[in-house]
Amino acid sequence: MRHFNTIILASILLADSTVFAKSNKTSISSKLPNIVFIFIDDMGYGDIGPFGSTQNKTPHLDQMAKEGIVFSNFYVSSTASTPSRSALLTGCYAERVGMEGDVVFPADKRGLNPKEITIAEILKSKGYATGCFGKWHLGDQPEFLPLKQGFDEYSGIPYSNDMWPGNTKRNWPPLPFMKDNKVVAYIPDGVNQALLCDAVTDATVDFIKRHRNNPFFAYVPHAYVHQPRYTLHERAEKADGNVFRAQVEEVDGSVGRILATIKELGLSENTLVFFTSDNGGSNGTSMGPLRGGKGGPEYEGHKRVPTIAWWPGRISANSMTFEIGATIDILPTLAGIAGAGIPDDRIIDGYDISALLFGRPGAKSPHDILYYGTGGVRQGKWKLVRIGDKNELYNLETDLGEKTDLSKQNPEKLQELSAQLDAHILDLNKNHRQAAFVENPKPLMTKTDNVPTLAEYMGLSDIETKENLIINGRNNNK
Ligand SMILES: [Ca+2]
Numbered sequence: 001m002r003h004f005n006t007i008i009l010a011s012i013l014l015a016d017s018t019v020f021a022k023s024n025k026t027s028i029s030s031k032l033p034n035i036v037f038i039f040i041d042d043m044g045y046g047d048i049g050p051f052g053s054t055q056n057k058t059p060h061l062d063q064m065a066k067e068g069i070v071f072s073n074f075y076v077s078s079t080a081s082t083p084s085r086s087a088l089l090t091g092c093y094a095e096r097v098g099m100e101g102d103v104v105f106p107a108d109k110r111g112l113n114p115k116e117i118t119i120a121e122i123l124k125s126k127g128y129a130t131g132c133f134g135k136w137h138l139g140d141q142p143e144f145l146p147l148k149q150g151f152d153e154y155s156g157i158p159y160s161n162d163m164w165p166g167n168t169k170r171n172w173p174p175l176p177f178m179k180d181n182k183v184v185a186y187i188p189d190g191v192n193q194a195l196l197c198d199a200v201t202d203a204t205v206d207f208i209k210r211h212r213n214n215p216f217f218a219y220v221p222h223a224y225v226h227q228p229r230y231t232l233h234e235r236a237e238k239a240d241g242n243v244f245r246a247q248v249e250e251v252d253g254s255v256g257r258i259l260a261t262i263k264e265l266g267l268s269e270n271t272l273v274f275f276t277s278d279n280g281g282s283n284g285t286s287m288g289p290l291r292g293g294k295g296g297p298e299y300e301g302h303k304r305v306p307t308i309a310w311w312p313g314r315i316s317a318n319s320m321t322f323e324i325g326a327t328i329d330i331l332p333t334l335a336g337i338a339g340a341g342i343p344d345d346r347i348i349d350g351y352d353i354s355a356l357l358f359g360r361p362g363a364k365s366p367h368d369i370l371y372y373g374t375g376g377v378r379q380g381k382w383k384l385v386r387i388g389d390k391n392e393l394y395n396l397e398t399d400l401g402e403k404t405d406l407s408k409q410n411p412e413k414l415q416e417l418s419a420q421l422d423a424h425i426l427d428l429n430k431n432h433r434q435a436a437f438v439e440n441p442k443p444l445m446t447k448t449d450n451v452p453t454l455a456e457y458m459g460l461s462d463i464e465t466k467e468n469l470i471i472n473g474r475n476n477n478k
Pocket of ligand 1: 041042079080081226278279
């Protein structure tokens, strides 16, 4: 087990830009573009208008898609928050960086190793202001919080919103809301849960306004639409009493506020905004035409997520790509856009997909092969799903819903993909970096005395009235 002092020292040394490859020669505008990356929790492939939802009203996302590009084949690398976030921020499969498997819990010993180089660290090396707003979930110990992973500032909850005393399955500590490294408020009830989307959006908009004159990177991992789900009564009413729908519509409103802020500040033509989800949808969500969802076998609904990118003037309006992209590509792509290069002292699994993003004619996905954790692999139209010792084979071109297993009809392709997956697993075992661990983890919060609720912190202290305005509940649509 590593001692955390060693980890901290190593992270300082590795923050030195010497470990980055030489900047690539792509011409970039004289002013580096701002970047906003919005990462929704547990939203399914079919939950928003541009991906076919007719239930949820998402006018801002519809508009974003009209002004930008839709990625119809965009994947996360893991099914749960912690591994998925690890993959996004490091450009590596979660198994590569020791963050596969279970999520981290309050006062967990494990966290994303500070020796990993995150997107925030790369962009910071180019002078970006970096902020994280929302659910972190890469370790809640002081050694692992966002300010130790390249972010200048942070507001949000350190792990999932279901790890709280309202969930009686375990004896959870109070759920804190943090500003930078400090607990500034807590979330005692559904009233306060229902303010999480607003709190994250407020912090993001404030950050964008403060950094309008220098390049900024806002990473916005919303706590919504993860269960438990709560919303304000008026918002539930607008959504016909469907709490899940109301939450999706709040997320849409959040995107609207962020884009409106960028437009009002005159930053549209110098700001790249991404919207996607951290894994397949959980209960009550829609995967549209895809099979599966969060957890379970590696069917498409598990890891293919609704993704839109927006950058007026650089990304063609109303465009779409069917080429494969993935969250592991975000680090190399943003590094390229910022002229930063990527770390050259370690394996990075993702690729620069700016050719797809900017719609270069004939652009093809660099993913000849894409792995779904250690349980699936895709090559072009062919998809292998491994369940225990059994392999299934699907043709996604003719069978997007993965209904007809073609393993018996096409044993050669099955064998080929199975061998590829075996080789990938061997490589992950051989070329594997470690998560970091601390010796004596402690909860961030044990008592709530003298700590304001999130509502009080936000200046919405009329809690009793607010409580009456709440519909408390898991989605009632299932
Ligand atoms: Ca999630």
